[in-house]
Amino acid sequence: MLSMRLNIGIIKGDGIGPEVVTEAMKVLDKVGEVYGHEIVYTQLLMGGASIDVHGIPLTEETIQKAKQSDAVLMGSIGGDAKTSPWYQLEPEKRPEAGLLKLRKSLNLFANLRPAVLYEELEDACPLKKSITQGGFDMVILRELTGGLYFGNRSTSEVNGVLTACDELLYTEEEIRRVAKRAFEIARKRRGKVTSIDKANVLDSSRLWRKIVEEVAVEYPDIQLEHMLVDNCAMQLVKNPKQFDVILTENMFGDILSDEASMVTGSIGMLASASLNETKFGLYEPSGGSAPDIAGKNIANPIATILSAAMMLRFSFDLNQEADAIEMAVKRVLKEGYRTIDIMSDGAIEVGTQEMGSKICTYIEA
Numbered sequence: 413m414l415s416m417r418l419n420i421g422i423i424k425g426d427g428i429g430p431e432v433v434t435e436a437m438k439v440l441d442k443v444g445e446v447y448g449h450e451i452v453y454t455q456l457l458m459g460g461a462s463i464d465v466h467g468i469p470l471t472e473e474t475i476q477k478a479k480q481s482d483a484v485l486m487g488s489i490g491g492d493a494k495t496s497p498w499y500q501l502e503p504e505k506r507p508e509a510g511l512l513k514l515r516k517s518l519n520l521f522a523n524l525r526p527a528v529l530y531e532e533l534e535d536a537c538p539l540k541k542s543i544t545q546g547g548f549d550m551v552i553l554r555e556l557t558g559g560l561y562f563g564n565r566s567t568s569e570v571n572g573v574l575t576a577c578d579e580l581l582y583t584e585e586e587i588r589r590v591a592k593r594a595f596e597i598a599r600k601r602r603g604k605v606t607s608i609d610k611a612n613v614l615d616s617s618r619l620w621r622k623i624v625e626e627v628a629v630e631y632p633d634i635q636l637e638h639m640l641v642d643n644c645a646m647q648l649v650k651n652p653k654q655f656d657v658i659l660t661e662n663m664f665g666d667i668l669s670d671e672a673s674m675v676t677g678s679i680g681m682l683a684s685a686s687l688n689e690t691k692f693g694l695y696e697p698s699g700g701s702a703p704d705i706a707g708k709n710i711a712n713p714i715a716t717i718l719s720a721a722m723m724l725r726f727s728f729d730l731n732q733e734a735d736a737i738e739m740a741v742k743r744v745l746k747e748g749y750r751t752i753d754i755m756s757d758g759a760i761e762v763g764t765q766e767m768g769s770k771i772c773t774y775i776e777a
């Protein structure tokens with residue numbers, strides 16, 4: 413067995429972030445022990461935790477240290493917008509601005525969010541059995557460094573009327589590189605890409621569709637389908653089985669990935685990887701920082717643990733180790749252990765730490 417040294421940046425984040433990241437680190441340590449890898453963590457500050465120390469959500473130091481790591485594992489960031497002092501700051505100094513700047517600084521244009529319905533969690537799924545029978549397994553590939561999130565924005569008074577503007581801009585290069593990634597991923601899965609846009613209204617979507625079609629020519633083995641975003645929102649609950657790889661721009665991806673997570677039963681199950689052209693990646697649960705349940709040892713750590721598995725797979729090519737984590741998660745679910753968000757009749761309720769420990773016990777070589 414080849415032993416590796418993994419240099420991992422850790423952003424514990426805000427709210428439930430520190431609790432769930434601690435469990436993911438526990439699982440990684442167990443993997444290191446069982447498979448003989450040395451894991452070195454560097455703690456990095458970002459989001460609210462960084463504001464508390466430095467007054468800003470992301471420092472140059474964090475960006476540099478993240479760049480020096482092989483990969484970064486992160487919990488969620490942000491607080492309660494109504495009560496947290498972080499939201500008294502100007503928008504560009506709030507926690508979320510740090511996350512967006514980090515994604516942009518590291519050029520993490522490809523955000524992968526797999527949504528899988530685990531057989532064991534069918535009871536937590538809000539859809540009818542007739543729709544979910546046999547499960548579903550899709551991955552959303554969300555463009556992450558363009559579009560509305562990064563266009564110019566302004567709020568000003570025009571002729572005495574308050575007016576706000578957000579620009580949605582995409583270049584053909586930005587569309588091409590993420591589209592290519594979608595086809596590559598589909599090749600390793602079931603060979604289908606559904607590209608989501610609003611081409612019946614938006615210019616940016618018409619360009620999106622044109623470029624995706626150009627890229628598709630290089631992948632004749634992959635089936636390409638276009639779908640309007642409103643229809644996609646509907647199809648996700650009507651017939652989620654039809655999807656393999658969903659390719660979409662930043663804002664649509666933000667919305668559709670929350671919806672996709674909910675049809676799997678809980679946002680607490682959804683991992684994500686944000687990748688650039690290199691092996692580097694930022695891995696984070698798709699859900700938020702859930703400040704209302706922070707510190708109570710009830711948050712579901714599985715999304716973060718599965719994000720750590722994605723990290724081993726994509727940034728370190730440690731497929732066996734990643735499989736071991738995913739299998740351990742399945743086994744714990746099969747045995748009936750549940751955090752409260754995925755609880756169902758007859759299951760055994762456990763807290764955040766117990767869930768992490770249970771998963772650790774099933775990590776085997």
Ligand code: IPM
Pocket residue numbers: 490508511666698
């Ligand atoms: C996500 C989150 C972020 C986003 C927020 C926290 C800025 O909702 O990762 O989906 O909108 O991208």
Ligand code: MG
Pocket residue numbers: 666667670
């Ligand atoms: Mg979101």
